[in-house]
Every structure is written in structure tokens, then in C-alpha cells.
Amino acid sequence: MISKTIQEQEPEPPSRGLPLLNDAFIAPQADALSFPRLISKPLHQKIITLPEGPNRRNSEGLIKPSARSNAFRKRFFPNVSAAKWSDWRWQSANRIKTLDALQRFFPASDDERAALSHPEGALPMSVTPYYLSLIDPDNPAHALRRCMIPVRAERVLGPGEAADPLAEEHDSPAPGLVHRYPDRVLFLATGYCAAYCRYCTRSRAVGDAGALRPSRMRWEKAIRYIEAHPEVRDVLISGGDALTMAEEKLDWLLSRVARIPHVEFARIGSKTPAVLPQRITRSLVKMLKRHHPLWLSLHFTHPDELTPECCQALNRLADAGIPLGSQTVLLSGVNDDAETLKALFHGLLKNRVRPYYLYQCDPIMGSGHFRTPVSRGLEIMSSLRGYTTGYAVPTYVVDAPGGGGKIPLFPDVVAGREGGDLLLRNYEGNVYRYPDAANAPGLANAPGLANAPDAANAPDAANAPGLAKAPDMAKAPAREAR
Numbered sequence: 001m002i003s004k005t006i007q008e009q010e011p012e013p014p015s016r017g018l019p020l021l022n023d024a025f026i027a028p029q030a031d032a033l034s035f036p037r038l039i040s041k042p043l044h045q046k047i048i049t050l051p052e053g054p055n056r057r058n059s060e061g062l063i064k065p066s067a068r069s070n071a072f073r074k075r076f077f078p079n080v081s082a083a084k085w086s087d088w089r090w091q092s093a094n095r096i097k098t099l100d101a102l103q104r105f106f107p108a109s110d111d112e113r114a115a116l117s118h119p120e121g122a123l124p125m126s127v128t129p130y131y132l133s134l135i136d137p138d139n140p141a142h143a144l145r146r147c148m149i150p151v152r153a154e155r156v157l158g159p160g161e162a163a164d165p166l167a168e169e170h171d172s173p174a175p176g177l178v179h180r181y182p183d184r185v186l187f188l189a190t191g192y193c194a195a196y197c198r199y200c201t202r203s204r205a206v207g208d209a210g211a212l213r214p215s216r217m218r219w220e221k222a223i224r225y226i227e228a229h230p231e232v233r234d235v236l237i238s239g240g241d242a243l244t245m246a247e248e249k250l251d252w253l254l255s256r257v258a259r260i261p262h263v264e265f266a267r268i269g270s271k272t273p274a275v276l277p278q279r280i281t282r283s284l285v286k287m288l289k290r291h292h293p294l295w296l297s298l299h300f301t302h303p304d305e306l307t308p309e310c311c312q313a314l315n316r317l318a319d320a321g322i323p324l325g326s327q328t329v330l331l332s333g334v335n336d337d338a339e340t341l342k343a344l345f346h347g348l349l350k351n352r353v354r355p356y357y358l359y360q361c362d363p364i365m366g367s368g369h370f371r372t373p374v375s376r377g378l379e380i381m382s383s384l385r386g387y388t389t390g391y392a393v394p395t396y397v398v399d400a401p402g403g404g405g406k407i408p409l410f411p412d413v414v415a416g417r418e419g420g421d422l423l424l425r426n427y428e429g430n431v432y433r434y435p436d437a438a439n440a441p442g443l444a445n446a447p448g449l450a451n452a453p454d455a456a457n458a459p460d461a462a463n464a465p466g467l468a469k470a471p472d473m474a475k476a477p478a479r480e481a482r
């Protein structure tokens with residue numbers, strides 16, 4: 001059976017095409033402010049039904065709904081079966097995209113109402129019923145709610161913010177293709193996502209019915225570019241969210257990329273297991289398995305996303321032998337504390353997903369309410385490094401505005417040098433000696449060492465926290481590898 005993409009079923013409204021205005025909002029209307037609470041009432045919205053294929057449910061192996069999902073479904077969708085709820089097409093077709101639709105589940109805050117009353121030119125809102133069931137209806141500051149429901153701050157243009165802060169358009173040799181690093185490319189296969197994250201780096205382009213629509217003609221141009229560049233060995237297929245595409249299209253694209261002799265492997269970027277785990281059907285996984293070596297770069301924000309449904313989806317992917325990695329954006333008031341991130345990273349590892357990047361939030365337009373100081377990120381990294389499994393410690397990176405690429409940031413670990421010894425600060429702040437290879441070729445130019453303060457002149461090293469407590473540095477034992 002040919003499955004349809006949601007893009008084919010219903011085009012998304014245009015995304016951020018209009019200038020941001022700080023005064024783009026008018027005061028919410030009185031009747032909107034006094035909207036009655038409807039949380040306890042079943043929905044009276046038109047529920048979109050989709051035709052059943054004869055054996056579709058059985059052949060796909062539906063993701064089993066959790067008790068929480070079932071309770072939510074019975075409350076708000078009393079006429080929808082558990083099987084229908086677990087059908088990703090039903091979830092996609094019934095996404096919550098307007099203020100009215102949202103308020104059938106819970107009253108929007110004044111801020112959310114004001115933002116949703118004037119969606120023109122903004123990144124669209126789109127939340128699957130499943131993901132909405134995870135949101136706290138009584139707390140506008142709830143982490144998952146802030147990630148999905150727009151507020152007025154999105155329209156406030158802060159200093160240094162831009163629609164395309166990473167200058168992806170500048171490094172785009174073909175429509176929807178970004179070639180920034182020497183040996184790999186980013187292939188923006190679609191502009192569609194099951195849910196739109198309010199902090200999305202590509203909010204200028206996703207949710208748009210035009211520019212990144214999955215079109216064979218556009219893809220062919222990008223493929224021809226890759227074919228002509230033998231240095232490209234790694235293709236990251238993203239968007240938008242590549243796993244929202246019809247299996248046949250994704251299969252075609254993966255097969256086409258695999259036919260390019262110099263491409264060693266492909267990766268897919270996706271938030272689908274977090275926002276629409278029902279999409280990870282057995283049939284999709286079977287198709288993906290045919291394209292090894294294939295890696296998945298997933299996107300998780302908060303431990304609340306690791307639900308029983310999500311874990312089933314992750315385990316299906318891992319059982320298929322697909323290496324899973326996760327990227328997380330550091331977001332103020334959402335996950336900018338060590339305990340939340342530790343819970344997320346531990347939860348991911350338990351599900352065979354390696355957290356590999358923690359991103360400083362990109363300065364897209366209207367992101368001021370999400371961005372944390374870099375010092376906060378470094379502080380969090382200091383409280384992870386050494387205190388938990390190395391696999392649970394991602395690399396903290398800033399994607400340099402203007403197109404500089406990812407730059408890793410580390411808590412200060414090089415305390416200085418003394419003679420031939422390098423002074424290194426451990427996770428507790430204690431300084432240890434490492435007998436460095438003094439005559440190693442290129443030492444003077446080694447990154448990070450050339451500028452390391454000489455111990456003799458380094459007040460830092462002398463007064464480094466923990467230095468006085470350090471056991472005899474000359475005899476400092478080698479630390480256990482992590």
C-alpha cells in the first residue's frame with residue numbers, strides 16, 4: 001500500500017517570512033481571556049479519520065499506548081480506539097495547530113493566547129495529540145509546553161539574532177543542501193516536522209509549504225552536487241524531519257545516496273521518536289535496516305519525553321542495529337540544570353542512545369527567552385564530567401554564528417605547565433601532573449597547549465582550587481580511564 005505523507009494531505013502554513021515586529025500583538029480580547037476551562041470535557045472538534053488498509057495494523061506492529069496515553073485518549077477522544085490513537089497517520093492528521101484547537105484541551109495563558117492570535121509569519125504551531133498528553137495543562141512554564149506552544153517573546157528581536165544565524169543559505173550550493181564541512185553535507189529533504197520546536201535553528205524554513213517540499217527535482221540537483229564532490233563521504237538527511245516522509249520516498253532517497261560510490265554512510269536527523277513515536281513502525285524499521293550503514297541523529301530535550309511509547313520506538317530502532325545518537329539544545333527554564341540533563345542522558349543510555357551534542361541555543365530571531373549564558377552551559381558540563389558515565393557526557397558546542405561551524409567548549413582543564421609536565425585539573429578541581437612528551441614534534445603548536453600558561457607564571461595553577469589538597473603531584477597516580 002502506498003502511504004501518504006502529511007505534506008500531501010495538508011500543506012503547512014508559511015513559516016517566518018514576515019519581519020518580526022516587537023509590537024506585532026494586540027491585546028487579547030476580553031472573551032478570549034475569559035475562555036472557559038474545558039479540560040474535563042471531551043473534544044467536539046472534527047476528528048480526522050483515515051482509511052484503514054486491510055492488514056496495515058498487523059503488518060506495522062503498533063506502538064502500545066501507555067496508561068497515561070490511554071487516560072488522555074479516553075478523556076478527550078472517547079470515540080477513538082487505542083489502535084487508531086497508535087496510528088501515526090491519525091496522530092499526524094489530528095495535530096493541534098490553532099488557538100481554538102489548543103483551548104479544547106486546556107486554557108492557554110494570556111501570553112500563549114496573544115501569540116497564537118497573531119500567527120502570521122511565525123513558525124507554525126503543531127503538536128501531536130500524543131505529545132500534548134505529556135504537557136502540563138496547569139503550568140505554562142512546563143518544559144515541554146514551552147518547547148511547543150508559542151509566546152510573545154518569539155516576536156522580540158534581540159541583539160545578534162538573525163533568521164539564518166548559521167549562514168546556512170550562504171553555504172548552500174543547491175536548494176536544500178548545505179556544504180559547510182569538508183567531508184559531509186546536510187541534505188534538507190523536507191520542511192515538514194510532526195511538531196515544531198519553538199527554538200528551531202531552521203525556523204525560517206520549516207513548516208513552509210514551498211522551499212523544502214520533498215521534490216524529486218530538487219533532490220536530484222542536490223544529488224548531482226554530491227556526485228560531483230568525491231570528498232563528501234557522509235550525508236546527513238534532515239529537514240524538517242526526514243522520518244515524517246513516506247517510506248517509499250525515504251527509501252528512494254537512501255538508495256539513491258547509497259549508489260554514490262564515495263558516500264560511505266548516511267545519517268538521518270529526527271525528533272520523531274520524541275514527538276510521534278508511533279511513526280516507528282516495524283515496516284519503517286525494516287526499510288531503514290536495508291540501508292546499513294545508517295546512523296540516526298535524534299533530538300531530545302527533556303527526560304519527560306522518554307515515555308513508554310518513546311522507549312518502545314527507540315528499542316525497535318536499536319534492535320535493528322541502527323546506531324542512535326542524541327542532540328539536545330540547552331534551553332533556559334527547560335533543561336538548563338544538571339539534574340534534568342543527567343536524567344535525560346541516563347534515560348537515553350538506558351535506551352541505547354548515546355547523547356553526543358549539547359548545543360548552545362542558536363540566536364535565531366526571538367530566541368532570547370530560550371538562551372542561557374555560555375557560563376551556565378560550562379557549569380553544567382563541570383557537574384557532569386567525572387560525576388557520571390563518560391557516555392552520558394555529550395560535547396557542549398556553540399555553532400558559530402556566521403557559518404564557523406561547531407566549536408566545542410570545555411570547562412577549563414589545562415591549569416598550566418611546569419617544566420615538561422602538563423598540569424591538568426580533574427573533575428573535582430584538583431590539579432595533577434602529566435609527564436608530557438616534551439620533544440614531541442609539533443608540541444609547541446598543539447591546539448590548546450601553545451597558549452597554556454607556563455606554570456611558573458601561572459597564578460592560576462598555583463592557586464588552582466584543589467592544588468594545595470592535591471596529593472604529591474610528582475607522584476600523582478594515573479586516573480582511571482572513563
Ligand code: SF4
Nearest residue numbers: 193196197200240271
Ligand atoms: S524537529 Fe528539528 S527541524 Fe523540526 S522544528 Fe524541531 S528542531 Fe526544527
